[in-house]
Amino acid sequence: MTTRKELIKKYLEFFKSKDHKVISNASLIPENDPTVLFTTAGMHPLVPYLIGQKHPQGKRLVNVQRCIRTGDIEEVGDETHHTFFEMLGNWSLGDYWKEDSIKYSFDFLTKKLKIPKEKINVTCFKGEKNILKDNESSKIWKDLGINKIKFLGKKDNWWGPAGTTGPCGPDTEIFVNNVEIWNNVFMEYNKTSKGKFEPLKQKNVDTGMGVERTVAVLNGYEDNYLTNSFKLIIKEIEKLSNKNYKGNEREMRIIADHIKASVFIIADGIIPGNSEQSYVLRRLIRRAVRYGKIIGIKNFTTQIAEPVFKIFDDYPELKKHKKTILKELKKEEDKFLVTLEKGLNKFKKFTSNKKQLSGKESFLLYQSFGFPIEMIEEECKKQKIKFSVNDFEKANKEHQKLSRTATAGRFKSGLADNSELTTKLHTAAHLLLEGLKQTLGKNITQKGSNINAERLRFDFSFPRKLEEKEVKKIEYLVNSEIKKEHKITVQEMSPQEAKKSGAAGSFDKKYGNKVSVYSIGNFSKEICAGPHVKNTKELGTFKIKKQESVGAGTRRIKATLE
Numbered sequence: 380m381t382t383r384k385e386l387i388k389k390y391l392e393f394f395k396s397k398d399h400k401v402i403s404n405a406s407l408i409p410e411n412d413p414t415v416l417f418t419t420a421g422m423h424p425l426v427p428y429l430i431g432q433k434h435p436q437g438k439r440l441v442n443v444q445r446c447i448r449t450g451d452i453e454e455v456g457d458e459t460h461h462t463f464f465e466m467l468g469n470w471s472l473g474d475y476w477k478e479d480s481i482k483y484s485f486d487f488l489t490k491k492l493k494i495p496k497e498k499i500n501v502t503c504f505k506g507e508k509n510i511l512k513d514n515e516s517s518k519i520w521k522d523l524g525i526n527k528i529k530f531l532g533k534k535d536n537w538w539g540p541a542g543t544t545g546p547c548g549p550d551t552e553i554f555v556n557n558v559e560i561w562n563n564v565f566m567e568y569n570k571t572s573k574g575k576f577e578p579l580k581q582k583n584v585d586t587g588m589g590v591e592r593t594v595a596v597l598n599g600y601e602d603n604y605l606t607n608s609f610k611l612i613i614k615e616i617e618k619l620s621n622k623n624y625k626g627n628e629r630e631m632r633i634i635a636d637h638i639k640a641s642v643f644i645i646a647d648g649i650i651p652g653n654s655e656q657s658y659v660l661r662r663l664i665r666r667a668v669r670y671g672k673i674i675g676i677k678n679f680t681t682q683i684a685e686p687v688f689k690i691f692d693d694y695p696e697l698k699k700h701k702k703t704i705l706k707e708l709k710k711e712e713d714k715f716l717v718t719l720e721k722g723l724n725k726f727k728k729f730t731s732n733k734k735q736l737s738g739k740e741s742f743l744l745y746q747s748f749g750f751p752i753e754m755i756e757e758e759c760k761k762q763k764i765k766f767s768v769n770d771f772e773k774a775n776k777e778h779q780k781l782s783r784t785a786t787a788g789r790f791k792s793g794l795a796d797n798s799e800l801t802t803k804l805h806t807a808a809h810l811l812l813e814g815l816k817q818t819l820g821k822n823i824t825q826k827g828s829n830i831n832a833e834r835l836r837f838d839f840s841f842p843r844k845l846e847e848k849e850v851k852k853i854e855y856l857v858n859s860e861i862k863k864e865h866k867i868t869v870q871e872m873s874p875q876e877a878k879k880s881g882a883a884g885s886f887d888k889k890y891g892n893k894v895s896v897y898s899i900g901n902f903s904k905e906i907c908a909g910p911h912v913k914n915t916k917e918l919g920t921f922k923i924k925k926q927e928s929v930g931a932g933t934r935r936i937k938a939t940l941e
């Protein structure tokens with residue numbers, strides 16, 4: 380049995396031996412990217428470097444990255460779909476190109492994982508519009524002795540951008556026994572907001588290998604949930620429900636996937652709520668609870684979470700936040716049980732004097748009271764009430780159309796496009812941190828930040844509301860520095876040197892052996908990945924719009940540049 384830990388270790392070792400530097404497994408909550416809710420691929424935290432910024436660790440990088448994809452929550456339940464998964468990746472930032480990339484993949488699969496090359500087949504980009512067929516990749520594969528090559532169009536052999544704009548390009552996908560396990564993307568284009576594909580300043584390689592799938596393939600399983608990324612969780616569900624996995628696969632997979640994803644999301648600082656990531660988390664927990672009800676278990680989320688901590692004991696984040704994770708799961712489950720009770724009452728009302736449930740009514744139960752469709756069907760059967768899944772689907776489609784229009788605004792432009800506005804706010808965040816320190820005390824630390832094109836959100840350690848005169852002083856300090864027209868300078872050094880030089884940064888965080896330190900005059904010095912404006916004169920006027928508390932000891936400021 381090859382385990383996830385073994386596969387990860389082999390992958391990192393292999394690329395280390397090819398001069399790649401291991402970069403950290405970033406948070407599931409993207410920093411400074413307003414266009415997506417979660418980190419969806421290993422390349423995501425690397426967007427600034429893919430569009431030309433210099434990475435402090437160099438041009439060859441490798442890691443394992445935790446990811447969440449929520450696009451197909453509804454698909455979870457079959458053998459291969461997950462919301463949470465781990466992705467192995469290696470990158471060339473303007474260094475090696477197709478030949479080395481494909482050879483590395485081939486060598487890793489055949490020499491390190493010992494997969495016979497007869498079991499490998501690949502796909503390449505067939506060309507479309509102004510973009511040429513990828514004969515270069517297919518020739519490299521052929522020379523390596525891989526003859527099962529298919530050419531496919533953009534739907535299959537093109538990756539990115541992660542949002543609606545940004546780096547992207549044709550890819551070659553690698554299948555073992557017809558399961559796609561690895562995707563090598565050759566990023567040579569930047570998609571603009573006008574839909575144009577412009578050549579990137581540098582040609583990058585971005586690859587992604589799904590850990591769960593690859594471990595399944597290596598062990599001859601067709602069901603990812605049988606691998607050791609899931610086995611202990613499924614066992615625990617079997618124990619609790621006194622039912623077998625066989626025959627209850629769909630429900631058990633959904634519970635296992637959703638509780639695992641929830642554990643990781645809470646570990647990265649989110650708690651259930653009604654907006655953005657918090658809402659996704661709420662949906663995941665509630666969906667798990669609903670499916671628990673179908674297989675007859677209740678008050679189970681914390682117990683199902685236990686094996687997640689065991690399987691992923693290589694994540695210090697989980698260990699560190701275990702108490703909070705268990706507390707939040709329990710709280711949300713309790714809350715939801717009350718809602719479900721209310722939903723059942725509603726159901727009774729809908730059906731008290733008719734023997735039929737309409738599409739609209741069933742959709743309301745689904746949407747507002749969190750009933751899964753299976754539960755609605757089950758309830759109707761029990762009470763001999765007529766119900767059509769088609770009518771439900773119709774109401775569901777209608778709703779989706781409306782919500783897609785509503786969210787289109789949010790995602791209309793990607794990181795690459797917003798970059799000018801977000802870059803300015805990013806530089807303002809550095810000035811703000813120093814302004815806070817000079818006004819409220821040297822020991823203020825940054826707890827988090829989130830930037831979109833409209834505003835900067837900044838969390839920091841402080842126990843009380845800021846007084847009006849403190850707010851004014853912070854604004855004054857920041858604006859005075861902006862007016863001094865400082866050039867922003869960057870230096871690379873080791874984290875130890877950075878600390879010694881007095882740069883702000885979270886030194887308990889794992890940095891690589893080189894970091895970038897950004898200085899703004901003599902005012903601010905901070906470890907940061909960038910990007911930043913060239914001169915503070917580009918910033919305009921800094922204004923604090925709002926302050927609030929986000930839990931004990933942490934304040935949040937929302938600020939803009941006008």
Ligand code: SER
Binds near residue numbers: 421562586
């Ligand atoms: N970004 C590509 C993917 O997600 C390769 O890592 O498949």
